[in-house]
Amino acid sequence: MKRFHTRPLPRLWPPHHMGPREVGVQLNLFPKLHSPQWGLVVTQLQGTSHLTAGFPFLSSSCVLPASCLYFLSLVDDSSTMTSMSSLFSFTSPAVKRLLGWKQGDEEEKWAEKAVDALVKKLKKKKGAMEDLEKALSSPGQPSKCVTIPRSLDGRLQVSHRKGLPHVIYCRVWRWPDLQSHHELKPLEMCEYPFGSKQKEVCINPYHYKRVESPVLPPVLVPRHSEFNPQHSLLVQFRNMTHNEPHMPLNATFPESFQQHSGGSGTSFPISPNSPYPPSPASSGGVGTYPNSPASSGPSSPFQLPGRSDTPPPAYMPPDEQMGQEGSMETNSSGPRNMPSGDVQPVEYEEPSHWCSIVYYELNNRVGEAYHASSTSVLVDGFTDPSNNKNRFCLGLLSNVNRNSTIENTRRHIGKGVHLYYVGGEVYAECLSDTSIFVQSRNCNYHHGFHPTTVCKIPSGCSLKIFNNQEFAQLLAQSVNHGFEAVYELTKMCTIRMSFVKGWGAEYHRQDVTSTPCWIEVHLHGPLQWLDKVLTQMGSPLNPISSVS
DSSP, X not given: OOOOOOBOOOTTSSOTTOOHHHHHHHHTTGGGGOOSSSOOEEEEOTTSSOEEEEXXXXXXXXXXXXXXXXXXXXXXXXHHHHHHHHHTOOOOHHHHHHHTTOOSSSOHHHHHHHHHHHXXXXXXXXXXXXXXXXXXHOTTSOOOOOEEEOOTTSOEEETTEEEOHHHHHHHHHTOTTOOOGGGEEEOTTOSSOGGGOOSEEEOOGGGEEEOOOOOOOOXXXXXXXXOOGGGOSHXXXXXXXXXXXXXXXXXXXXXXHHHHHHTOSOOOOOOTTOSSOOOGGGGGTSOOOTTOOOOSSOOOSSOOTTOTTOOOSOOOOGGGSHHHHHHHHHTOOSOOSOOGGGEEEEOXXXXXXXXXXXXXXXXXXXXXXXXXXXXXXXXXXXXXXXXXXXXXXXXXOOOTTOXXXXXXHHHXXXXXXXXXXXXXXXXXXXXXXXXXXXXXXXXXXXXXXXXXXXXXXXXXXXXXXXXXXXXXXXXXXXXXXXXXXXXXXXXXXXXXXXXXXXXXXXXXXXXXXXXXXXXXXXXXXHHHHHHHHHHHHOSOSSOOXXXX
């Protein structure tokens, strides 16, 4: 950078009331005007009131008039500074070309910064820019992987916001409404997918596809009840209730899952008359749901702290699961293979609001229910009054019966929990600095835990807490065992979560209603499906009386 002639300022600057140090403070405004391509550098010579002004883009020396320096010294208005900064801003041609393929109109500045950061990385690799432009310009044609180095935590920071690189650029160039990595699945052609844990990660947006919600098969409900009472599961469900512990068990990553695979822990007997075969996990010593799909050595459902962005296992299309469903159905007893004329198909329908969330403090409900229409919902402890449809802010809710323990707990909720509904699956990601505690019967069924087990999700980890396909399989099986078996599945459609404080056998709080702050999530789709099936089934076989 060139240095130019220095000359003293007129007597009117600096003002008589400003000393050399104050002049230096005044000049601190000017670095905002400096950028690698364009800029103005104004510095003060130490101990004097002289200025040095330099324009890096000039090729010859010049003298900046003192009147100009005086004018610049008066530029302390933020709006004026912003307009002058934009005067010297510069966007490279490569960034402009790539922005031409941007989808959507939101967050223009953020998208520009994201693309600019990518261009700087790709320029270091020969041919990378050309490969990316070819992929964006010809979306239907085969393209090469476009990779960048994987960071330590797998994320990329753009303008004070961190995200997964493949999610960021899929959002910029394909799906502006993309919320989470759970919504993406790599194509087979991709050699460096994000989930492969290689040193390089592919950010080619056309090497990923969006996970679609699977089409659930309809449940076949008999038109007329022809069940023998001995087929009813009411007795078995009652036996399971008697075998439940006085308080829920707890599962904590990683200790509980090591015990699960190692065969230690407490087992819960399953009724010998149960029509469901015992789960393979039940032989490992952990209390289980009947017919749980969990294996004797399941992989942990949790993600390691610091690796919270690890995608879930690859999504299996419905046609690949037909064999599994068929094998499960052959193991269940009860009347099967009914003539098509004797059954009424009841199909699953996606509701306008996929869930509702109710907030509790101890055993008191606080505020109105939140109805989630967006597939991505934040439940946090803050006070956003803008009625953001994607946020449920617990900090806004008041309660005259609130005690000091509740107040202290609310202060620690922080960013809370992020709920995703993607591809027929519900995920809970703990964004709070403290753990959250989840009781999900569907999750417990999947992993072979006792139905009432409470799972601790540490900060930065995520857990799949509901799966529509597994629920559909259970519902199809339960229909063949009577009204009570189907009605029992309503418990699976409600998920409870507590913030900061846990409950269960390992905590002094035995029930969720003893925790200071907790929420109850009601899944509308499965509940409405159950309602239709129960309506079609009529009434239970076992009569009720005043002493039953």
